[in-house]
Amino acid sequence: MDINLRISLDLSKPQKIQASATTHIELPKIETSLTVAQLAFLCRLFHDLGYFTNGTQIEMLKVISTHFVTSNAKDISLNSLRAKYYGTDESTKKNVKAKLIEMLNHLNHSHK
Numbered sequence: 001m002d003i004n005l006r007i008s009l010d011l012s013k014p015q016k017i018q019a020s021a022t023t024h025i026e027l028p029k030i031e032t033s034l035t036v037a038q039l040a041f042l043c044r045l046f047h048d049l050g051y052f053t054n055g056t057q058i059e060m061l062k063v064i065s066t067h068f069v070t071s072n073a074k075d076i077s078l079n080s081l082r083a084k085y086y087g088t089d090e091s092t093k094k095n096v097k098a099k100l101i102e103m104l105n106h107l108n109h110s111h112k
Helices: 036-048 057-067 078-086 090-110
Strands: 030-032 068-070
Touching: 036 057, 036 068, 036 078, 036 090, 057 068, 057 078
Parallel strands: 030 068
Antiparallel strands: none
């Protein structure tokens, strides 16, 4: 089988060539010692206080579920994160409060 291909380019007239390429970069996930419930509650606090300003909570939750892992969850389910975001139990609230106090104490003692 013989295939001949003839290409003719007119270089006297500038032409626009459109090309698109998708680059996929695999970033490592951020590892946290927080539970999924604690991570969800912290996100809720940040959003409620206006520190996260995405248009919708779901955008933020997608990023968190995609880019974070916990010691118990190597893949955080978006549905699980969303359920914990909207339904926080008292134990999670207490644990997050303790962690926030720990951060404040650390800030007060080590960053004078």
